[in-house]
Amino acid sequence: MSDYQINNPATGELEATYPTATEQDIQQVIEQADNAYQDWRKVPLNERSALLHKIADIYLERQDELSRIVAGEMGKPVAQAKGEIGLVAEIYRYYADNAEQLLAPNTIDVDLGSASVEKRPVGVLLGIMPWNYPHYQVARFVAPNFMAGNTIILKHAPQCPNTAEVIVDIFKDAGVPEGVYNNIFATNEQSATIINDTRVQGVSLTGSERAGQAVAKEAGGALKKKSF
Numbered sequence: 506m507s508d509y510q511i512n513n514p515a516t517g518e519l520e521a522t523y524p525t526a527t528e529q530d531i532q533q534v535i536e537q538a539d540n541a542y543q544d545w546r547k548v549p550l551n552e553r554s555a556l557l558h559k560i561a562d563i564y565l566e567r568q569d570e571l572s573r574i575v576a577g578e579m580g581k582p583v584a585q586a587k588g589e590i591g592l593v594a595e596i597y598r599y600y601a602d603n604a605e606q607l608l609a610p611n612t613i614d615v616d617l618g619s620a621s622v623e624k625r626p627v628g629v630l631l632g633i634m635p636w637n638y639p640h641y642q643v644a645r646f647v648a649p650n651f652m653a654g655n656t657i658i659l660k661h662a663p664q665c666p667n668t669a670e671v672i673v674d675i676f677k678d679a680g681v682p683e684g685v686y687n688n689i690f691a692t693n694e695q696s697a698t699i700i701n702d703t704r705v706q707g708v709s710l711t712g713s714e715r716a717g718q719a720v721a722k723e724a725g726g727a728l729k730k731k732s733f
Contacts, residue, residue: 507523507690510522523666526689526692526695528695531691531698534689538629538656539629542628542655547654553654557598564594568590572586574671575590575665578666607649608652609624610622629705630655630705630706630707631659631708632709635711640672643661647686656684658687659687660696661690
């Protein structure tokens with residue numbers, strides 16, 4: 506049985522199951538994200554910004570629908586879910602409007618010569634998300650990396666598969682190129698496979714201490730950047 510299921514929080518009934526990714530799916534999504542990165546990193550900042558604003562627009566247009574889906578998957582009251590959706594739109598707009606400043610080089614005072622810190626895209630990143638804020642946690646990870654020119658593979662919590670697919674649809678409807686944002690219904694073991702792939706440059710996790718220890722072990726062993 507798949508780990509990705511919708512169990513109605515009000516009744517406890519199993520309403521839907523979603524197939525777990527195959528090993529072929531894992532390789533395909535990594536390749537897709539890596540291929541997309543080669544072009545996405547070159548897209549001008551103003552074009553990325555326009556796409557992120559469009560994503561925010563769609564979130565607000567579909568706020569009621571998205572809130573009902575969240576409530577039906579993980580039990581959050583619809584009013585709270587609507588607040589989360591509104592916050593997500595604000596996050597996307599913030600990074601769309603401020604990315605140029607946030608990504609600008611920082612000059613550092615040094616005794617000899619000159620030095621600066623530059624923020625450049627690094628490639629494919631894996632995000633492992635929790636169940637309790639199924640849109641907000643995704644947005645705070647995706648928005649800055651989207652604007653920086655990285656591409657994303659997103660492993661959502663098993664409780665929220667419908668939301669996971671809806672987010673993919675939102676990015677597609679906004680006109681984001683294929684492969685820039687990717688969902689994968691992966692197992693924990695498959696997540697380790699993704700982390701260890703040489704095309705994947707980093708991983709971000711929001712979750713339990715146990716999950717953090719497991720991801721840190723894999724990321725450390727593979728010398729990958731990580732954020733918790």
